[in-house]
Amino acid sequence: MSEEVLFEVADGVGRITLNRPRQINALTLPMLAEIGDRLIDWLDDDAVERVRLTGVGERGLCSGADVRTLRADLAERGEAGAQVFFSVEYGVDALIANYPKPVRAxxxxxxxxxxxxxxxxxxxxxxxxxxxxxxxxxxxxxxPDVGVLYELSRAPGELGTHLALTGLRVGPADAVAIGLADRAEGEVPDAELLTQRGWIDACYAGDDPVAIVRRLAEHPASEARDTAALLRRRCPFAVAVSLAAIRRAATLPDVAAVLGQDHALAVPMVLRPDFSEGVRAQVVDKDRNPVWQHERLEDVDPAEVAALFRDLD
Structure with missing residues (x-):
């Protein structure tokens, strides 16, 4: 066992503590495998009545997968590496979603x-x-993978679509209102995103990402116009796929089904040049200047997006 995930059982609680504070507890494949194995062990352990997930450090619970390491592994092992990583990661996510003992995060x-x-x-x-x-x-x-499109697709109005396409952060009150959290401890600032539902619901309607960006750009609300400019900086193909994925996720019955969709999409997506380039620009070189395969959303062929979903329908 590594020291990157700590496990402890005391007073009926099985505690999982992510322990990579310098990386904001970014997840590696061995970490995910260890979490999955321990959760399976605890299923039949009467000393564990409930589970609690937390992390070391003050910066946050977890910044996500260690995409720098994943990118390097994909360069070496290609599709096999992608299959292994997502099978383990999504397997752990599904295990938590259906865990018979209460899990607190x-x-x-x-x-x-x-x-x-x-x-x-x-x-x-x-x-x-x-x-x-x-x-x-x-x-x-x-x-947006790891099953979270299940929650985002069920958020009020088009708030989940807005977050899925832009990747913007939300604070505690909005997280509760949207359905990404159950409650807040202590005093928290008021929700901000809910007050913007007017332009968000109007602009994000429909299944055409180009039309969505056009409506945002032409809307009188300055926040909408700023969002249009932001979406223009995101990966065009990823934005188009994200919109199709959240629309389909809204029709799926549970987190497990959304994770199945995620696996079918994630493997080919990370093998595309856009993923390697995006990680390079954001994490490796940090120049924040990616060169995407498609220069604009208008250049993305809807048939290319639909092809990713063909085996799912």
């Missing part, structure tokens, strides 16, 4: 991406004043 500070996969499906999801939750995958050429 403390979503403090930054909780994003793969960290949301561990936390968002828990029986009790607790935020606090410093919580900032996000699924920022479109910025690295991916889509």
């Amino acid at each position: 403390d979503l403090f500070g930054i909780t994003m991406g793969g960290g949301m996969g561990l936390a968002a499906h828990c029986a009790e999801r607790v935020v606090r004043s410093d919580s900032r939750l996000a699924m920022p995958e479109t910025i690295i050429g991916l889509f």
